[in-house]
Amino acid sequence: MHKYELMYIVRPELDEEKLNANREKVQDVITQNEGETVELKHFGKRRLAYEINDNREGIYTVITFNGVEATVNELDRLIKLNDDVVRHMVINIDDKK
Numbered sequence: 796m797h798k799y800e801l802m803y804i805v806r807p808e809l810d811e812e813k814l815n816a817n818r819e820k821v822q823d824v825i826t827q828n829e830g831e832t833v834e835l836k837h838f839g840k841r842r843l844a845y846e847i848n849d850n851r852e853g854i855y856t857v858i859t860f861n862g863v864e865a866t867v868n869e870l871d872r873l874i875k876l877n878d879d880v881v882r883h884m885v886i887n888i889d890d891k892k
Contacts, residue, residue: 796861798833803874803883804853807840817879818856821870828869830862847881859888 805817822832838855847853860866867885874883 796830796863798859798861798888799867799885800888801858801860801870801883801885802855804843804847804855804881805879806881807850807852807854809854809879813879814854817877821856821858821874824870824873825858825860825862825866828862828866830860830866832858832860834859850881853881 801821803821805814809817818835818837822835825832836857838857840852840854842852843850871883871885874880
């Protein structure tokens with residue numbers, strides 16, 4: 796297993812209920828695909844460096860998790876299908892050391 800970090804930005808107009816459901820769904824995908832969540836950080840609404848899909852702001856979430864390649868592939872696939880997510884990035888923390 797490797798240690799990964801997922802950062803994703805969702806549309807700023809999401810209410811708290813949809814935002815929490817979105818975060819839970821991401822965590823469920825991790826656990827269902829041989830992974831485990833280590834840490835979840837909510838950074839809240841921030842101004843974007845540049846406009847993305849007519850949005851000047853976004854709600855940031857960072858999840859640190861342990862997983863295998865299949866975990867990352869499934870996460871990437873499902874996040875791309877989610878219309879609420881405007882940007883995401885998964886990095887392997889083990890490679891950074």
